[in-house]
Amino acid sequence: MSVEVTLKVSAKSNPNAVAGALAAALREREHSELQAVGAGAINQAIKAVAIARSYLRGAQLDLVCTPSFVVVAIGENERTAISLFVERRKLDPTLSHNAKISDNSTVSDNAKLPENAQASPSEG
Numbered sequence: 001m002s003v004e005v006t007l008k009v010s011a012k013s014n015p016n017a018v019a020g021a022l023a024a025a026l027r028e029r030e031h032s033e034l035q036a037v038g039a040g041a042i043n044q045a046i047k048a049v050a051i052a053r054s055y056l057r058g059a060q061l062d063l064v065c066t067p068s069f070v071v072v073a074i075g076e077n078e079r080t081a082i083s084l085f086v087e088r089r090k091l092d093p094t095l096s097h098n099a100k101i102s103d104n105s106t107v108s109d110n111a112k113l114p115e116n117a118q119a120s121p122s123e124g
Helices: 015-028 039-059
Strands: 006-009 031-036 061-074 077-090
Touching (some): 006 015, 015 031, 015 077, 031 039, 039 061, 039 077
Parallel strands (some): 006 031
Antiparallel strands (some): 031 077, 061 077
Protein backbone atom coordinates (compact mmCIF):
# COMPACT_ATOMS: atom_id res chain seq x y z
CA MET A 1 0.00 0.00 0.00
CA SER A 2 1.42 3.37 -0.98
CA VAL A 3 1.57 6.31 1.37
CA GLU A 4 -0.21 9.51 0.32
CA VAL A 5 2.27 12.19 -0.76
CA THR A 6 1.33 15.86 -0.32
CA LEU A 7 3.96 18.42 -1.22
CA LYS A 8 3.54 21.89 0.29
CA VAL A 9 4.79 24.61 -2.05
CA SER A 10 5.64 28.17 -1.01
CA ALA A 11 6.47 31.25 -3.05
CA LYS A 12 10.13 30.65 -2.14
CA SER A 13 10.14 26.99 -3.25
CA ASN A 14 12.61 26.08 -5.97
CA PRO A 15 10.41 24.73 -8.81
CA ASN A 16 13.19 22.36 -9.96
CA ALA A 17 13.38 20.83 -6.48
CA VAL A 18 9.60 20.50 -6.23
CA ALA A 19 9.54 18.96 -9.73
CA GLY A 20 12.16 16.42 -8.68
CA ALA A 21 10.19 15.46 -5.58
CA LEU A 22 6.97 15.24 -7.62
CA ALA A 23 8.60 13.12 -10.32
CA ALA A 24 10.09 10.78 -7.69
CA ALA A 25 6.69 10.40 -6.03
CA LEU A 26 4.97 9.69 -9.35
CA ARG A 27 7.53 7.07 -10.32
CA GLU A 28 6.55 5.13 -7.18
CA ARG A 29 2.84 5.97 -6.91
CA GLU A 30 -0.16 6.56 -9.13
CA HIS A 31 -0.76 10.08 -7.79
CA SER A 32 0.49 12.87 -5.59
CA GLU A 33 -0.75 16.28 -4.47
CA LEU A 34 0.72 19.76 -4.42
CA GLN A 35 -0.76 22.40 -2.11
CA ALA A 36 -0.08 26.12 -2.45
CA VAL A 37 -1.42 29.23 -0.71
CA GLY A 38 -1.06 32.55 -2.53
CA ALA A 39 -0.27 33.61 -6.06
CA GLY A 40 3.52 33.21 -5.75
CA ALA A 41 3.22 29.69 -4.35
CA ILE A 42 0.70 28.68 -7.02
CA ASN A 43 3.07 30.02 -9.69
CA GLN A 44 5.93 27.89 -8.33
CA ALA A 45 3.68 24.82 -8.14
CA ILE A 46 2.53 25.17 -11.76
CA LYS A 47 6.13 25.62 -12.93
CA ALA A 48 7.08 22.48 -10.98
CA VAL A 49 4.34 20.47 -12.70
CA ALA A 50 5.59 21.60 -16.12
CA ILE A 51 9.20 20.75 -15.24
CA ALA A 52 8.20 17.36 -13.77
CA ARG A 53 6.75 16.39 -17.16
CA SER A 54 10.23 16.60 -18.68
CA TYR A 55 11.72 14.63 -15.76
CA LEU A 56 9.21 11.80 -16.31
CA ARG A 57 9.61 11.59 -20.07
CA GLY A 58 12.58 9.19 -19.79
CA ALA A 59 10.39 6.73 -17.85
CA GLN A 60 7.72 6.99 -20.59
CA LEU A 61 5.39 8.73 -18.14
CA ASP A 62 3.36 11.90 -18.37
CA LEU A 63 1.04 13.52 -15.86
CA VAL A 64 -2.43 14.98 -15.56
CA CYS A 65 -3.20 17.74 -13.09
CA THR A 66 -6.62 18.52 -11.54
CA PRO A 67 -6.87 21.75 -9.54
CA SER A 68 -9.29 22.31 -6.67
CA PHE A 69 -9.73 24.46 -3.58
CA VAL A 70 -8.95 23.06 -0.14
CA VAL A 71 -8.84 24.53 3.34
CA VAL A 72 -5.52 24.09 5.15
CA ALA A 73 -4.49 24.87 8.70
CA ILE A 74 -1.55 27.25 9.01
CA GLY A 75 -0.75 27.66 12.68
CA GLU A 76 -4.06 28.42 14.35
CA ASN A 77 -5.58 29.90 11.18
CA GLU A 78 -7.40 28.29 8.27
CA ARG A 79 -6.54 29.40 4.73
CA THR A 80 -7.89 28.50 1.32
CA ALA A 81 -5.28 26.79 -0.81
CA ILE A 82 -5.08 25.44 -4.32
CA SER A 83 -4.64 21.69 -4.43
CA LEU A 84 -3.15 20.19 -7.58
CA PHE A 85 -4.03 16.50 -7.71
CA VAL A 86 -1.40 15.03 -10.04
CA GLU A 87 -1.83 11.60 -11.61
CA ARG A 88 0.69 9.75 -13.71
CA ARG A 89 -0.12 8.13 -17.01
CA LYS A 90 1.82 6.21 -19.61
CA LEU A 91 3.19 8.35 -22.40
CA ASP A 92 1.62 7.39 -25.74
CA PRO A 93 4.34 7.89 -28.37
CA THR A 94 1.75 7.83 -31.17
CA LEU A 95 0.17 11.11 -30.02
CA SER A 96 1.79 14.15 -31.57
CA HIS A 97 1.36 16.37 -28.47
CA ASN A 98 3.57 13.93 -26.54
CA ALA A 99 6.31 13.98 -29.16
CA LYS A 100 8.28 16.91 -27.76
CA ILE A 101 8.15 18.28 -24.26
CA SER A 102 10.61 21.06 -23.61
CA ASP A 103 11.07 23.47 -20.73
CA ASN A 104 11.76 26.38 -23.08
CA SER A 105 9.86 25.57 -26.26
CA THR A 106 7.37 27.97 -27.75
CA VAL A 107 4.18 26.98 -29.49
CA SER A 108 2.32 29.25 -31.86
CA ASP A 109 -1.28 30.12 -31.02
CA ASN A 110 -2.62 27.93 -33.84
CA ALA A 111 -0.34 24.91 -33.27
CA LYS A 112 -2.84 22.76 -31.34
CA LEU A 113 -6.02 23.70 -33.24
CA PRO A 114 -7.78 21.32 -35.64
CA GLU A 115 -7.50 22.17 -39.35
CA ASN A 116 -10.94 23.78 -39.54
CA ALA A 117 -10.57 25.87 -36.37
CA GLN A 118 -9.12 29.35 -36.05
CA ALA A 119 -7.74 31.06 -33.00
CA SER A 120 -9.64 34.14 -31.92
CA PRO A 121 -7.56 37.22 -31.13
CA SER A 122 -7.22 38.04 -27.46
CA GLU A 123 -9.08 41.05 -26.21
CA GLY A 124 -7.07 43.71 -24.55
